[in-house]
Amino acid sequence: MADFTLVIGNKNYSSWSLRGWLMVKLAGIDFEEIVVPLDLPETQPTIRKHSPSGRVPVLLHRGLPVWESLAIAEYLNELKPEAGLWPASLAARTHARSISTEMHAGFLDLRTHMPMNIRAAFPGKGMTSAVRADIERITGMWRDTRKRFAGSVPKDSGFLFGAFSAADAMYAPVVTRLRTYGVKVDSDTDAYCKAVLAFPPMQEWIAAAKREPWLIQQYELA
Ligand SMILES: N[C@@H](CCC(=O)N[C@@H](CS)C(=O)NCC(=O)O)C(=O)O
Structure with a gap:
């Protein structure tokens, strides 16, 4: 064992x-x-x-x-x-824990109306005004986090704090939902989603899900 x-x-x-x-x-x-x-x-x-x-x-x-x-x-x-599960600086680490806890505790409308289904495509399904509000809060938070923290590490690989962290893990299922439900997003959000979907462990999980x-x-x- x-x-x-x-x-x-x-x-x-x-x-x-x-x-x-x-x-x-x-x-x-x-x-x-x-x-x-x-x-x-x-x-x-x-x-x-x-x-x-x-x-x-x-x-x-x-x-x-x-x-x-x-x-x-x-x-x-x-x-x-x-291993860098959390970012190195105290400010970034605190921000990462706050946004991760917000995901853990919230966004019930998004989670209820757009359940994760990686291999499916349901464009337009599940959208309500409350789901839209959840998505706006999340994508706004992604943009703000990247603007404040992603540039302050030696190599920005496109994730929330530059390198992939536990915060990206917390939001990875939101990324797959945006794809499954065909949600239109701004270019910064699209670039972030592409980075998460291309992350090798994510590719491995998606292939197994299929x-x-x-x-x-x-x-x-x-
Ligand atoms: N707050 C928990 C949520 C865990 C959770 O709800 N897991 C679901 C699957 S995604 C589950 O175990 N469901 C049990 C069942 O369906 O019987 C966490 O952060 O790990």
């Missing part, structure tokens, strides 16, 4: 799993993956074998369960501070 195991849901549909998985990739550790398909009769008993909350992702480190995506980021950051056999009917809005 590996030192680290990450228990996740379907790669096509489980946005929180994507966040946790990107964080583990970012930490640069070897890990085993257990995929528990969601929305089946055996889903909950299987997840509960690993996760006290009955939710995924959960990271298991030599028997210690770490659940909740942000707790996983903090745990990995403590183990691997050199190969998955399971279908969750409630997220198939067509």
Whole structure:
């Protein structure tokens, strides 16, 4: 058994799993993956074998369960501070934690009306005025964050703080939603989305999502 195991849901549909998985990739550790398909009769008993909350992702480190995506980021950051899960400067790190927590706690309209479905294309579906407001807040925050912080690192690779961080992991499922639902965005947002989608671990996840056999009917809005 590996030192680290990450228990996740379907790669096509489980946005929180994507966040946790990107964080583990970012930490640069070897890990085993257990995929528990969601929305089946055996889903909950299987997840509960690993996760006290009955939710995924959960990271298991030599028997210690770490659940909740942000707790996983903090745990990995403590183990691997050199991996850069959070940006280096205190101001950038604080900003990264604030925007990540805002994602963790909010944007319910976007999450409800535009569920993650990586391989689908539902242009125009799910848009309401409340979803629009969520998207405006998020894209405004992305622009503002990049303007303030992305240029202050040695190499700006197009992410929120220049290099890919836990904050980008938190927003990666929003990027896939903007694509799935064909949301029109400004050029800065488009460039940011392209950078996230081209990030090699993201490509790996998307390819796996496309190969998955399971279908969750409630997220198939067509
Ligand atoms: N706040 C949690 C959210 C986790 C969550 O809601 N995960 C969903 C899958 S995306 C889940 O485990 N659902 C359980 C189920 O569908 O039975 C986190 O940040 O990790």
